[in-house]
Every structure is written in C-alpha cells, then in structure tokens.
Amino acid sequence: MRLVTLAIVAAVSPDFASSQSPEEHAKHHPAGGAAPSMAPAGGAGMAGGEMGEMMKEMGKAPRKAFYPSLMDLPALSPRQRDTVEQQAHARMTAGARIMVEALGPMSETASRKDYPALQSATERMRQGLAQFESGLAAHRALAEGASPPEVALRWFKTEMNLAQPAAGASARTWFGVPVFHAISMGLIAAFALVMTMIYFSRLRRARALVTELISERPATIAPGPASTPPPPPAPRTPPSPSTQGSWSGELRVARIFQETADVKTFRLAPITGEDLPFSFEPGQFLTIAAAIDGKTVKRSYSIASSPCCRGWCEITVKHAPSGAVSAYLHEQTAVGDRVSVAGPYGRFTFRGETPSVVMIAGGVGITPMMSSIRYLTDQSWGGDIYLVYACASLDKVIFRDELDYLSSRHPNLHSVVVLSDEPASSWTGERGRVSAELLARVVPDLPSRRTHVCGPPPMMDAVKAALVTLGVPAEAVRTELFLAPERPAAPAPAESPSAPAAGAAVCTFTRSGKKAPLTPDQTVLEAAEEIGVAIDYSCRQGFCGVCRTLLVSGRVTMAVEDGLSAQDKAAGYILACQAKSASDIAVEA
Ligand code: FES
Incomplete structure (x- = not known):
C-alpha cells in the first residue's frame, strides 16, 4: 500500500518528489548520492533499501505533505489515471529488469562463495521485486476504483496500527447516517421539542393568569399544555347592597x-x-x-x-x-x-357582567355611565358598549372630546350623540329624540343586550316605552332617575311631639320613643322630620337606600323600591322616603 500511495502521489503531485532538496536527501541517504526519482523513466527506480529509508523518514517533512496531498484529491482525472497506470507499468517493467540483471551475478557469486557480492546481488533482487510489487499494487488499486483519499486513509491506519473496520460495519446506517449517530440526533431533537412545548405551555398559563388577575375574575387555568383560549368575560358577583361599605x-x-x-x-x-x-x-x-x-x-x-x-x-x-x-x-x-x-x-352599576351593554343617557345622566365607560376601557374590556347620548345641542354634550378619544382607541365603544335642538347645520349626526326607530338602527340586536337608562323623567319615560316596543325584556333594563328636584330643607323640629291629627294614622318611632301623625300622602321620612327624628337620606327618590329603616309593625306602600335588595325586603326593611300608610305603623328610628 505504501508503494501504491507513493506511486499515486508521485503521479498526481509533482511537488512530492521535489519536496526535498538534493542536500536534504543526502542527509537521509548519505551513501546514495542524488535523490532517486520516483518516476521510472530511465529505469532509475528506487531501491528497496532506499524505499525503506524513505518510509522510515515519512514521519518527517515528506510525511506532512503526503497525507493532505491525497486527502485534497477528490478523484483522479482520466489524464492522471493514465499517467499513474503508465508509471505503474514502467515500475513493473523496471523491477523485472532489475531482478533479471541481479539473477546472473547471484548465481555466479554463489558458486565462488563471494558472500559480500552475493549479498549485493540479493539486495538488487529485492529492489527489483519491490519496484515490481509497487507497480502491481498501483494497477490493482486503480482496477478496484479506490480514490486517493481512501488510499491515503488506509495508509494512515496501517501506519498507526489501527484496526480496519469489520466487514459490513459500514452497512449499519439509516439513510446513509450511522445508526448510533442517528439515534443520538433523534434523542436530542426529541428533548428540544419537549422543552419547547413546556416553554409555550407555561407562557399560555402565565398569560391566562395575568388576564384573570386584570379582570379580577377567578383564574381558570387549564392543566398541562392544552391550548385553551382565554375564557370569555364571566359575570361578576353582584354588587353589595347600596348602603353596605359606605x-x-x-x-x-x-x-x-x-x-x-x-x-x-x-x-x-x-x-x-x-x-x-x-x-x-x-x-x-x-x-x-x-x-x-x-x-x-x-x-x-x-x-x-x-x-x-x-x-x-x-x-x-x-x-x-x-x-x-x-x-x-x-x-x-x-x-x-x-x-x-x-x-x-347605589346599584346602578356595570363593570362587565354581561357580554355587551347598551347605555342610553340624557344630559347630565351620562355621569354614572361615564364611570362605567372609563372603567371598562381602562380594563380593555372586550364586550361591545353601545352609548346613545341625548342632549339639546352640541355645546351641552358633556365629555364630548373624551368620548371621541375613547371611541377612536376602543373599537368596541360605539358612541352615538343625538341632538334635539342643535341650530348648526354643520352637525351631521343624529337629530331629534331617542326613538325606537333610532335605537333599532344604531344598536344591533338590542333585545338581547342589557340596557341601562339614565336621564330626566320625560326622556326616561320615552326610552322605556321605545324599549317595550322593540321587545326588550323588562328584566334586561336598569334605570336611574336623574335631575330629581332638590328637596327644600327639612322643617325645623317641633318643640314637642305633635298630637296625631284626627283621622290620621300614627307612626311610632321605637328607638326615640316619639310618635308622629302620618297622613295618607305623607312619607315616613317627612313625618319623622316634622318631629325631629333623624332618619338619614340622600336621593329621596327610592333609589339610594340611604333611608332604609326597619318596619316593626304595620303595613306600608312604596312607589319605588329600587333602593332595597331582596334580602332587605325579606328582613322587613322599608324606604322611609317612599313609605306611606293609612294605618298605624311602628319603625325603628
Ligand atoms: S333617600 Fe334614597 S331611597 Fe330614600
């Protein structure tokens, strides 16, 4: 193989034979004179001893050039192959000639027992045989189709005494990749895939948790790596009674x-x-x-x-x-x-309990709805908000710039302003009153949505009638009266409890121990104010619940009971600002 390698290198690498100067070669071959050529031209083949010396010296400068030279040659060109074949043939011919020439002196010196000459002849014979074998091996390698890098690799392993792979070992591959290598790569890819899935799963769960925390709803986190989308807006716990937490x-x-x-x-x-x-x-x-x-x-x-x-x-x-x-x-x-x-x-609240909401406001009745709109947009609430805002003219529209700003930033806020007496012809928006026709036009599928109404009494009455016309169920409508006339200051307390008027019922205030006449058109609150019994109040309209008082005995009627919860009613509470009675009663005040 060494001879084959050298033969091929000599053929394809013209620098190889000349990689040493004559002087350097003389150091390696002090008795040999000029460096012998690797080419067989002229029959000057390399002697076997010289070849041995050369191979021993291949750990030095020539060896460095030999291996990479072959590794750099991907394949022999047809011209290089012809050259190598010719050189291999010439080496065989030269080797045979050397052996023939050495055979005569060998037999002659043997007969006369000239042992030094016999040894020289034997050496010549060995040189001839070596040349012949190198040429023959080159022919064989070329005939088997071995590439220069493969020849070099075999040479290297031989030099390093490395075991040659067992026959068939190279056949244990998957799609041209060694089995062990393929399994290793598969395990690494599977590990990377699992880690990626865990990462995205944790990302989804963290996002769901943040969403729930922002909306102040109980977190609903799907176990494992499921790709459950964020839950839709869920109803909140109903607000606490109007007077609780005040x-x-x-x-x-x-x-x-x-x-x-x-x-x-x-x-x-x-x-x-x-x-x-x-x-x-x-x-x-x-x-x-x-x-x-x-x-x-x-x-x-x-x-x-x-x-x-x-x-x-x-x-x-x-x-x-x-x-x-x-x-x-x-x-x-x-x-x-x-x-x-x-x-x-108050209970006229909304913070996203239903998937959408319709807000119909008149004048300063926009204020409670503005709180909800600001809150919902602050929270990036995803439901649709339909605001229908009625005013007399454009200069009376409160929060106009802010509503325009919020509508531009929150596409789910649909704001419609309706002007009843706008003199400017430049106003191209809605004109007139809030009618059933207008509501059906600007609020799609209105009967399916929760509706809040707040404004002056005439506007409230007209809107409630329109909602009935449109088939909006009464339980879907929340109202709050606004612009209620302010009550005059309570009259000065009487110096002493008044005597019940003839024919009037009597209201007994159990905590203060006072009694007051109660005419049929008089409220419990008004009766209490006349004799100086303190009952706190606020709206005097039956909405706020501030005047909530326990009825100890008797029966009352109330025009508005919005300020009472179901629990209040079950416990026997009344609204002093609304309660009237034609018979004697007793309240805790
Ligand atoms: S004062 Fe508001 S409900 Fe009576």
Missing part, C-alpha cells in the same frame, strides 16, 4: 373642571393619606351635605370617574336653577375646600 366624612376639593357652560366636575381627594377611604362600583353615587342658611341640605351626585383611580374620585354637577347644593358647589366651593361626603351608594 363611608362618611370630609374630602378635599383637589380640582374643578368646567365641562360645559353649566356643568362642572369636582375632583375629591382624601384629606390625609394617598387613597380614598372607600371603594366604589362604577355607577354609584355620593351624597354631598352642605350647610345652607343654617340647615343641612343633602344631594346625591353620581361618581363619573373610574374606580381604577384610587387617589381621587370625581362628581360632575349641573348647576340647577333652583338647586341649593348645586349652587353651593358651583358658586361657593373652591379648590382646597372641604366637603362633607357620604357613600358610595
């Missing part, structure tokens, strides 16, 4: 904003601390108490800000012509003043 005290007026010509927003902040001393639902209201002409007057105003703001809340107040408290706020209250506040109250 607070009373003073807040500081931190800012005042002029919304329209007769509407201002008052930002109320805690006197001390950073957060409000209460939490509220979007749509609830506060009761403001003001000392006017030596008397305490209360009035309720919806909170317009989002409960996401913990450091302050805002009430938006219209300056009513005869409104004592609204005039007090508009004309006498300044930034830095303290106001007496109680609340929050």
